[in-house]
Every structure is written in structure tokens, then in C-alpha cells.
Amino acid sequence: MTNIGSRLISRYIAAIQWFIPAEAQQDAATLTRAQNVINAVVMAALSGPLYAFTYHALGFTAAAKVILTCCTFMFVSPFLLRFTKSIVVAREVFLCAVFFNFTWLTYSLGGVSAPTAGWLITAPVVAMFLGGVATAVFWLCMSCAAVSVIYVMPMFGMPLPPHPVEDMTLLYLLCDFGLYIVIVVFVLLFELTKTQGFIKLQQALDFINELAIRDELTGSHNRRHLIKLIEDEREHATHSNTTFSLCLLDIDYFKRINDTYGHSAGDLVLREFALCVQKRIRDTDSFGRYGGEEFLLMLPRTKQDEAHVFAERVRQRVQQLGFASVSQELNVTVSIGVAEFRGGESIGQTVARADEALYQAKSSGRNRVVSYGQTLEPALQGADGQLADAGAAPDLFDITRVDELTGLLSRRVLRDRLGHAMARALRNERLVGVMLLNVNKFKEVNEAFGYEAGDAILVQTAEHVRSCLRESDTVVRWGGDEFIILLEDLWNAADTQQVAEKILDRFALPLCVGERECFVSLSIGIAIFPAPSCDMDALLKRADVAMTRAKNWGENNVQIYATDAALPPSERLTLKNHLRDALASNQLLLEYQPQIDLATGLTSGVEALIRWAHPQYGRIEPGRFISLAEETGLIVPIGEWVLRTACLQNVAWRKAGLPPLKTAVNLSVRQLKHPGLVERILAIIEETGIDPHCLDLEITEGILIDNMSLNQAGLSILRRAGVQVSIDDFGTGYSSLSYLTELPADILKMDRSFVVRLGQPERNERAYALAESIIDMAHRLQLTVIAEAVETEAQLADLRAMGCDAAQGYYFSRPVGPDQIAELLRQQMTTPSIGMPLAACPA
Secondary structure (H helix, E strand, O other): HHHHHHHHHHHHHHHHHOOOOHHHHHHHHHHHHHHHHHHHHHHHHHHHHHHHHHHHOOOOHHHHHHHHHHHHHHHHHHHHHHHHOHHHHHHHHHHHHHHHHHHHHHHOOOOOOOHHHHHHHHHHHHHHHHHHHHHHHHHHHHHHHHHHHHHHHHHOOOOOOOOOEEEEHHHHHHHHHHHHHHHHHHHHHHHHHHHHHHHHHHHHHHHHHHHEEOOOOOOOHHHHHHHHHHHHHHHHHHOOOOOEEEEEEEEEHHHHHHHHHHHHHHHHHHHHHHHHHOOOOOOOEEEEEOOOOOEEEEEEEOHHHHHHHHHHHHHHHHHHHOOOOOOHHHHHHHHEEEEEEOOOOOOHHHHHHHHHHHHHHHHHHOEEEOOOOOOOOOOEEEEOOOOOOOOOOOOOOOOHEOOOOOOEEEHHHHHHHHHHHHHHHHHHHHHHHEEEEEEEOHHHHHHHHOOOHHHHHHHHHHHHHHHHOOOOOEEEEEEEOEEEEEEEOOOOOHHHHHHHHOOOOOOOEEEOOOOEEEEEOEEEEEEEEEEOOHHHHHHHHHHHHHHHHHHHHEEEEEEEHHHOOOOOOHHHHHHHHHHHHHHOOEEEEEEEEEEEEOOEEEEEEEEEEEEEEEEEEEEOHHHHHHHHHHHHHHHHHHHHHHHHHHHHHHHHHOOOOOOOOEEEEOOHHHHOOOOOHHHHHHHHHHHHHOOOOHHHEEHHHHHHHHHHHHHHHHHHHHHHHOOOEEEEEEEOOOOHHHHHOOOOOOOOEHHHHHHHHOOOOOOOOHHHHHHHHHHHHHHHHHOOEOOOOOOOOOHHHHHHHHHOOOOOOOOOOOOEEEEHHHHHHHHHHOOOOOOOOOOOOOO
16 A cells, blocks of 8 residues: 555656656756645645535526536636746635635625635635745735625625525534545645655665765775764763774875876775674774775774774785786785773874884884784884884883973974874874973973083973873973974864963963972974965974073963964064164154953053054054164163153143043063163153152063062162053063062052963863952052953953953953043043043042
């Protein structure tokens, strides 16, 4: 019966397809509408003649003729659809016939009390299936209008005609039955065509899905679907506390096979190899082509040693494959790396460990199975009978491959590991991050504490860095006070930034050297691969450039290499020469970033930031020319220009009738070391007429510590004159916090490295506690705290909860020109809830 029904359905679908134009069959929605027109006609064909006969039997012959006439127009609709190729024409002809039929019957059988009055709903209901909501609403309005007109006709002296039907009760019964049957039949026909459409759609989707999950050449799973299956198994293993193993298989010397026997032979080897493996795996296992001549096998609920045994059987069976159709001399072998999933790690990490084991198998002679963590002696003879490169075996216990002091891998291992990681990155379409980490001022540590203490610092640094990384990451002692970290299987460059910040977090507390404590700060440079025109040497060079830039920006800084950040030598020389003319040519300008009082939400001050409007290179940020100014000594006159310009602007705002405002200006290392600095600052204050209480000098923590006694004396004079002093980038130095009690300061500016870790979806308790302790400590020392680089509302909420006094960052405003600040001040004067508080600095 099922087969008969399926055949009838198929024939019905095929029959109605004849009426539907090819254009309508290209779109699923249009095809459904067209099929519904045919379904409606079939419904009319089944019910119309029957009702005409019923009315004739009841003596109402005129009704029978009207019904058959309307049915004739309905039957024309499919042919109109075929020849006009217009669903709208066919649909509207059909609906007009339906509407006229039931309107005439209602009028002729006694008006709104007629048994056919309820049938007027048929037109809008059918219209919904044939044309959608708009069509249904139109015919609903028509039906309501028709009923209303029929109802009011007697009121205006237009009586309804008599009818010959005497047994109205029977007619009511027949009309009710008919309505039920017609609706059911139409819905069944609609469901029939819809279901067939879904069946065809499902078949198409199944076909597409099969293409999407299968490798076209080997018939095994493709890489994308295989990874999805492994991810599913990972979820299952995590929840059920089970395990699984991955085997990464690589056909040995496959390129040689292609070069010697041709690509068709290579394709045959791939197919036969895949078939050989698939015949030996369980139904629950997953096997697929991972890329090129590499295949990946997942063995659920299988430990590493069991997977090793199974992989060995596969290796032996592959070795027995024959390819007589190609050549009697063609022998195929396979190298296999095995790794067991570890709870908490990603699939990429498990695959990376399997890949590392495969690398050992290939570099120690090929045609062998190696499990992750297995220590091998290098094979003396390869699978092809030639001597293997014994030096290529990654014997990690070789003393020349391990740094004697820290226990980390030595730089001898780096190029080997990095080359392998770069190849994996290209194959897996993921990123590799190379992180060069430098211990700042390590020479000073050696001089202050002795070389044994310096060695202890390096050992502790290595331990702390290693503890911040995944097991699959590589750490190498690059030399002296530098370390290199390889981060694999990354989605984006931001992942490296997070790792770097995690490392910096670890060094927020002092290291112990004997009975003393020593704060260590780091500079971290990061380079990302793949990148344009970047080989291994270029990658290492880029990491070094980024690290140097990080050192220039200050301690505990992270920089990711960017091609537009480093000036080419020619441009660097040009800028250095042009910098001398920048002051005289009025190319330098100041912008001001508001500082927000978190208690009131109002702006309490601004920080003056220098910019260079270069006539050739356009707008140049300070990071590109401040170092040049330091090298040439121009930082002193430039710094003096910044101070004078900022003071003059502050006075100009006051003279314009705007409220008082605190202006913060940065002082550089060279300025602080310049003789007569205090006298020059006091002279500029007197010359410009700025209220000293409205001037805030920002000095980085490290600069203050470098010459504590001299800085204390000079800054104390400035503070007595009313100038405020801020400790900028607090927390980035390696000095002891006990020095804080001796620093001549009024404001502590919390470095961005503490702020960026706040406001995370999953709260970092350690980062929160660290920032909160800095704020609490500063308040106990009667210091005001300003947080830098606030960029999100969540960070702001955390800072407010900690009791931070003020903040600045892109969340509030980017640096803007003096006119925008003036407008902000004017808004404050007219709207107290906007702008700066009037008591920002004394009037």
C-alpha cells in the first residue's frame, strides 16, 4: 500500500508540474504558490459538480448552473498559468470565481442567514495559500463587504429573491459537511505538495552534506567534518570523564612518489591507503584526510598505549600494500604520531601533540609509530635504506638542547621547533605567535644584587613564564636576559596579547632574591605568522623590533609588530631632520584628553598630548617621533614648547570666561635631567600667568626612582609653589612599593595594563584584587588615583566599585582640540550635568 501511495503521489506531482512554467520552478516560494493554485482547482473539481448535483436535486437548478459556470472559470486557471506564465492572473481568476459563487448563493438563499454565508471565508483562506497575507487581506475585505451589502439591501427597499429550496435544514447540514470536506481536502493537497517539496529538499541537502563531509578523492571524511566529529567526541569525553586518542598518519616520501610515477599514481596511493585504514577501524572511529598526504584518525575510549598498538597494526598493513599496476618497485610506508586527549585542552592542542610525535617519527627514520612523550634513539637507517640524519632526532635530554641554568630548551632547538610550527600554521590555517621577552634593566640587577642573584632571577622568570603557558607552547632561553615563546594554534593576534598580559600579571609581585625582594619588569615583542614576505629569520627579526619598541614605550609593555609602526631608514632620517624645523614651522600641535571625576561623572581636567602635522607624511603620532626627539636632544625644547603652549591654552580658556581647569603635561627623562628644569617651569608659570594649582606635571614611576634625591628636591619646590605632580604608568616599574612613601606626588595614575584586565565577562579575581589594592594603598597615602585607558562600561563600573577617583580613555573621549574642550566647558556652564566641575582647580 505504501508503494502504491508513493507512486500515486509521484504521478500527481508530475501531472501538476505540466501546468507550472519553468520560470516558476526555479524558486521554491513561487513553485509552492503555483502548486497551490493547481491544488485549489483540484479541490473545486472534486466538490463543485457534487454540489451542483445536490442543488439540482433540491430543486434549485439556477444554483446548479451558477456553480458549474464558476467551476468552468476555475478549471481555466491552470491553463492560464501555463500559457500566461503568471501566477497572479491564474490566482485572481480562480478567486474571483470562488467569491462570485458563494456571494451569489448567499444572496439567493436568504442573505446572511443562508447556509452558504459562512462559505464566504473560503476566498480569503484559499488566498492565503495562493498569494500570501496581502492577497488574503484583500479578499477578506471583499467577503466582509459582500456580507454587509447583502445585509443592508432589505433596509433600503431591495428585497432578497425567493428560492425554491424547502428543506433548509438539510441544506444547512450538507453545506456544513461540504465546508469540512473542502477544507480538509485542500489542506491535504497542500500538505502533499509541501511534503514532496521537503523530501526533495532533504534529498538535495543530503547530497550536498555528503559532498561537504567527504573528501572527493579518498571518500574519507574531509578535514572540516573530521574536526567537528572530534570536537563532538571532546564534549562527550569531558562530560563522561572518558578519553580518546588521535593518530596523525603521514605517507612517507609522498612527494617522491608523485615526482617519480606521476600524480595519477599518487592519487591511487591515497585512495588505496585510505581504503586500507577504513577497513580496519571500528564503526565508532572517525578517519579522514587532514591535508595533502596526511590523515587523521580518532579512536574513542582508547588510551594512548592502546592506540599505539592499533597504529602499529595499521603501519604494518600499509607496508604490505602492492601497486603492481603502477610499478613493482613502488612500496608505501607510513609514519604515525599518537597522542591522547587531556582534559581541559583544545582539539588543536591534542593535534599539535600528535603532530609533534609524528615529527619525531619522521625525523628518526620514518615508517614507525611514535606516541607523544616517547623518547627515541635516532634510527640509523631510514625506510629507504639510507642513513637517517641522527642529528634530526629531537632527543630532549641531550644536554646541548637544554639550557643548563633555567632548564628550558636552548636556542639550538628554536629553529627546528619554529620551522615545524610555521609549516603547521600554513597547513592548519591558524596563526603562530613568536614572543620575545626581555627582562628590563637586568644589568642593574646583577650590579645591585650580584651575579648569583641575577641567575636566581632568570630561573624564577623561566618558571613563572612556563607556568603561564600551555603544555603545547615552547619556551626557549634565547640568551642572556631574553626568552622566546612559541604560541601555536591561535585564532587571532589578540590571543598573543592575552598571553603576554597573563605573564605580566605574574610579575606584578616581587621575586625573592635571598632575603630581599626585587620587582622585575618585562618588555615583550610579538610577531605573527603567516605574514607577507615573512620567513623564519624575518619573523624573529620582527619580534626583536617589536620588543625594542616595547622597551621604548616603557616598562611592562607589550607591542605587536606592525609594518606601519616601524619607520624605514630613509623616512626615519627624514623625520629626524624635519623635526628640527617642526617647532619653527608650527607643525606641532596639542590635543587634550578629558579626565573624568568618577564621583560626579564630570570632567575634572585634561591631559595635553603632542601631535605632529607633517607636510609630507600627514599626522604623525608621538610614538613615531618622540624617540627621535630623545636621540637628537630636541625633546628638551619640544617639552618646553608643550608646557608653555598648554599653560597659555589654560589661561586662554580662563580669559574666555570659562571655568578653571587642571591641565596635565608629561615630562620626559631628558627634561628631568636637564639643569635648571625647576627654574624654567616656574618661569613659564609666571610668564603665561597660569594658576600653579591648575598645572599637573606627569612623570613616570621609573624616572622618579632613577634619581630619587635630586627629583625629591626639585619636585618639592614645585609642589610648594602649588604645582601638582602625578606618578604616571604606576605599577610598571620594578621598584619596591616602599619607595612610594618617599615620592613627591599628589596623583597616582594607574597604568593601562591593570585596567585592561578589568570588566571581563568572567571576572579575573586576581586582576581585580591587584587594582583594588593599588587604589586602597594610594588613598591611604593621601594620593588621588586616575585610571588610564578606560575603554568599556564594565571597566568603568569596576573602577567605581573600587573607589577610583578619576579616569580617562576612549570610553569617555579621544584626544580633541582646544575648541572642543572650550565647547565642553561652555556646556558645563549652561548645563551643570555636563562638562567640568567648577572646582577643578582653584579660581
